[in-house]
Amino acid sequence: MKVTVLGSGTSQGVPVIACPCNVCASDNPKDKRLRSSIMIETGETTIVVDAGPDFRQQMLREKVTKLDAILITHTHKDHIAGLDDVRSFNFLTRKPMKVFARSADQMDIRKEFSYAFTDNPYPGVPEFEMIDLLEKPFQVGDIQIIPFEVKHMMLKVLGFRFGDFAYITDANVIPEKSIEKLKGVKVLVIDALRKKKHLSHFNLEEAILVAQRLGVRQTYFTHISHLMGEFDDVQKELPEGMMLAWDGLSFEVNQPDWDTHTQDI
Numbered sequence: 001m002k003v004t005v006l007g008s009g010t011s012q013g014v015p016v017i018a019c020p021c022n023v024c025a026s027d028n029p030k031d032k033r034l035r036s037s038i039m040i041e042t043g044e045t046t047i048v049v050d051a052g053p054d055f056r057q058q059m060l061r062e063k064v065t066k067l068d069a070i071l072i073t074h075t076h077k078d079h080i081a082g083l084d085d086v087r088s089f090n091f092l093t094r095k096p097m098k099v100f101a102r103s104a105d106q107m108d109i110r111k112e113f114s115y116a117f118t119d120n121p122y123p124g125v126p127e128f129e130m131i132d133l134l135e136k137p138f139q140v141g142d143i144q145i146i147p148f149e150v151k152h153m154m155l156k157v158l159g160f161r162f163g164d165f166a167y168i169t170d171a172n173v174i175p176e177k178s179i180e181k182l183k184g185v186k187v188l189v190i191d192a193l194r195k196k197k198h199l200s201h202f203n204l205e206e207a208i209l210v211a212q213r214l215g216v217r218q219t220y221f222t223h224i225s226h227l228m229g230e231f232d233d234v235q236k237e238l239p240e241g242m243m244l245a246w247d248g249l250s251f252e253v254n255q256p257d258w259d260t261h262t263q264d265i
């Protein structure tokens, strides 16, 4: 199973519009960060987690020609603004796009993209098949997914475990029951906004502590702000087995051999 980091930037992306700082002016491609999202692929199934404002650019960059589903962590704009662009996949497959979201998140999406949910929609609007995301394991094609809850200040956000890999974006607390669900994870992509403390995101130090507590082999930090510093400078300070993620980073992870297969969705 292959994981690709589609975007590793915070809500404003990096560079930030009109910012003259060193990071925003950097020529290093690893300092250019689209809004946070990942893609998971097996030979059979392709899914993405979130579809932020850079979804279109991310699909083009990675030459994605088939997308089976989108999982939504939460409905902050940097995670859903690109949902309108599923139209290209709708045209291709002549089917609605499967969007897995919690019921409250579905209400937000219906409000945000109300034109797609009217009784008699304008031709060419995006088509969504909204599917309830509950906090229990489910399957899309041949990908097994374990959702778990994390806290983004007062907001409950979902993280996802895929085999020995887990993805946590937009969090500053991981409840104990979710720590349990993360046992045995070997590769982790986790939110680390910047070095300074923040109200609703882990900072770098806190994210390092979470990774150490979980005992993961390889950690990549994501949802990074320009305030984190330049990639090359920050990278030098990180413990072994930890890196800042970058856009386009990809790696292989393992899915366990499941003895019982839940029904395909």
Ligand SMILES: [Zn+2]
Binding pocket: 010, 011, 036, 076, 078, 079, 170, 223
């Ligand atoms: Zn975000």
Ligand SMILES: [Zn+2]
Binding pocket: 015, 016, 019, 020, 021, 022, 023, 024, 025, 226
């Ligand atoms: Zn800047």
Ligand SMILES: [Zn+2]
Binding pocket: 074, 076, 152, 170
């Ligand atoms: Zn958020």
